[in-house]
Amino acid sequence: MGDQIPMLATVTAVRLLTPRMARITVVSDELQRFGYDGPDQLVRIFVPNGITDELTLPVTTAWWPELNEMPEASRPVLRNYTVRRLDRASGELDIDFVLHGHGATAGPGSSWAGQARPGDKIGLLSDGADYLPPVDTEWVLLVGDESALPAIAVILEQSPDDLPVVTLLEVEDASDELPLAGSGSVQWLHRGSGPRNEIALSTLRSMDLPGGTPYVWTAGEAGLATGVRRHLVGERGISKDRIYFCGYWRAAAAEPDDQ
Known part of the structure; x- marks a missing residue:
């Protein structure tokens, strides 16, 4: 799972791009260490699980076993999304979320995004990129x-x-x-x-x-x-x-x- 430690970020803006997609901007002083490898860069997000509104993050590089050992009541939900924009100078990162309302069809990531407000907390962890056209691509x-x-x-x-x-x-x-x-x-x-x-x-x-x-x-x-x-x-x-x-x-x- 790599040698990273999840970083805490704060929502600063929520903007509806379409009726079914929202752009959420977060800030963190720790984004200087966020790895960016390519245009389809993934970010693991940690959000509250719905049982509690509090966000508890793993605090070591062994974050995966640490996450699984957390009590279910406090264990955050982990999902992958694409980084839409990363600005290390300002410490900002944008993520675009497809929105599906709430309930059985929404999923925790979409549900969180649909209710997110400035001041909300989220955990972030860089997860690599895969878009890499070979040099002979025409x-x-x-x-x-x-x-x-x-x-x-x-x-x-x-x-x-x-x-x-x-x-x-x-x-x-x-x-x-x-x-x-x-x-x-x-x-x-x-x-x-x-x-x-x-x-x-x-x-x-x-x-x-x-x-x-x-x-x-x-x-x-x-x-x-x-x-x-x-x-x-x-x-x-x-x-x-x-x-x-x-x-x-x-x-x-x-x-x-x-x-």
């Missing part, structure tokens, strides 16, 4: 859903101007769309009341993709990420080692509560 394909939108937004912001990027983003409707940087091709796909992943996968299957050597990054609901990889490897002949894929969440288990 174009990039990004495919994701709402939970992957923060990472895709940062990837586009940090992509070189001369690297072609094709992006497919499946969301519920037009109200979920956000301005994205970069000059590449971005398709917003609206599922509406239809099945998740269907419009993204069908659009990908019908696309004329660029020639040359690709790098693919796909994340979101597990069926989307695996479906993209299966199609590209099996029907497009793209090598598995050119594709990064990650299931952030599973529809069969719950609504998305990561990223």
Whole structure:
């Protein structure tokens, strides 16, 4: 689990980006030691468990066994999200949360974000990044859903101007769309009341993709990420080692509560 110690941060701002996504800004003097490895940088967050509003964090580098040894009543909830912005100079970090209200479909991360207010406490721990196009990459394909939108937004912001990027983003409707940087091709796909992943996968299957050597990054609901990889490897002949894929969440288990 690494040699890090969780750091305590304080919420300073909560801003609704869309009806279903909130940006939460936190500050901490300890962010100087927060590791940042790439545009899809993950952050482990520790939030109160709902039994108590108090936040108790592990205090050693053996934070994982320490967390598991805590009494259930005081043990914080641990989830992974994407770092939307890190400013070490000001000690600020932004995290974008997909909101799902409260109750069985929300999950603890979304529930916390939906109620977060300035002054609330949260624990943070850097958790690495995976976006790394090989040096011979001639174009990039990004495919994701709402939970992957923060990472895709940062990837586009940090992509070189001369690297072609094709992006497919499946969301519920037009109200979920956000301005994205970069000059590449971005398709917003609206599922509406239809099945998740269907419009993204069908659009990908019908696309004329660029020639040359690709790098693919796909994340979101597990069926989307695996479906993209299966199609590209099996029907497009793209090598598995050119594709990064990650299931952030599973529809069969719950609504998305990561990223």
